Amino acid sequence: GAGVSQTPSNKVTEKGKYVELRCDPISGHTALYWYRQSLGQGPEFLIYFQGTGAADDSGLPNDRFFAVRPEGSVSTLKIQRTERGDSAVYLCASSLTGTIDTQYFGPGTRLTVL
Amino acid sequence: AQRVTQPEKLLSVFKGAPVELKCNYSYSGSPELFWYVQYSRQRLQLLLRHISRESIKGFTADLNKGETSFHLKKPFAQEEDSAMYYCALSEANFNKFYFGSGTKLNVKP
Numbered sequence: 001g002a003g004v005s006q007t008p009s010n011k012v013t014e015k016g017k018y019v020e021l022r023c024d025p026i027s028g029h030t031a032l033y034w035y036r037q038s039l040g041q042g043p044e045f046l047i048y049f050q051g052t053g054a055a056d057d058s059g060l061p062n063d064r065f066f067a068v069r070p071e072g073s074v075s076t077l078k079i080q081r082t083e084r085g086d087s088a089v090y091l092c093a094s095s096l097t098g099t100i101d102t103q104y105f106g107p108g109t110r111l112t113v114l
Numbered sequence: 115a116q117r118v119t120q121p122e123k124l125l126s127v128f129k130g131a132p133v134e135l136k137c138n139y140s141y142s143g144s145p146e147l148f149w150y151v152q153y154s155r156q157r158l159q160l161l162l163r164h165i166s167r168e169s170i171k172g173f174t175a176d177l178n179k180g181e182t183s184f185h186l187k188k189p190f191a192q193e194e195d196s197a198m199y200y201c202a203l204s205e206a207n208f209n210k211f212y213f214g215s216g217t218k219l220n221v222k223p
Contacts, residue, residue: 003157033211042118042200042213043158056209091158099208100146100165105158 002026004106006092012112013082021077021109023092031098032075034067035091037108043091049075050098082113117141118203120214127191128222135186135217137175137201147177147184148202150213158200161186171195191221 005024013019025032030051035043045059049069057067064082069075079086089108095101119138127133139145147164162170164177164184175186184201201214 035211035213040123040215042120042202042215043211045210045212048209058210093158100163102160103211107157 004092004094004104006106006109010110014114017082019079019082021090023075025094026104029094029096031095033093034077037089037091084113087111087113117212118201118214120201120217122217124218126220129193130190133188133191135199137184139182139203141203144206145203149175149186150200150202152198193221193223196221
């Protein structure tokens with residue numbers, strides 16, 4: 001079956017602009033995670049959804065970052081007033097129930113803020 | 115606070131040699147530990163997890179609570195093992211995961 005997909009694969013924007021990054025999890029997976037990976041670093045946790053609700057958003061760096069999952073499937077990560085420091089690869093992962101189940105990662109969206 | 119530390123950015127070994135990728139963690143409570151791997155131009159994927167006590171592709175990892183370590187080992191490295199390896203820790207409820215900065219394993223022919 002289809003794995004986790006993310007769009008766009010690359011996004012170049014200017015400082016101060018608004019961006020949306022999309023994640024399509026594996027069908028039937030209730031758990032969805034967003035991570036940010038900067039160059040030379042491992043993935044950094046941002047937010048975890050269980051169904052439609054954000055069960056843990058403690059990793060969001062500030063109030064410019066927001067994520068939604070209105071129907072418990074597709075999720076959108078939204079970044080307002082982008083800054084150059086937001087440049088990174090944004091990864092999405094889903095798992096069946098969010099417990100010990102395996103997380104399946106998407107290919108990531110590379111965000112570049114000029 | 116740094117939860118997961120991988121002290122080696124790069125590890126080079128010859129084919130057939132033993133390999134050990136180090137991982138130390140800092141966490142109060144009972145974390146779950148994982149190893150993830152990312153092969154060239156592929157997605158990040160789970161290699162193994164402590165709770166399953168499994169061996170995947172010849173790799174094993176033992177949780178040492180006294181030393182707070184979860185080192186990844188393989189007795190005989192293969193060229194196809196060349197990849198980035200990330201150690202990860204999750205809180206008991208699996209809501210949140212912490213990843214190390216990764217170790218690039220290069221297995222030379």
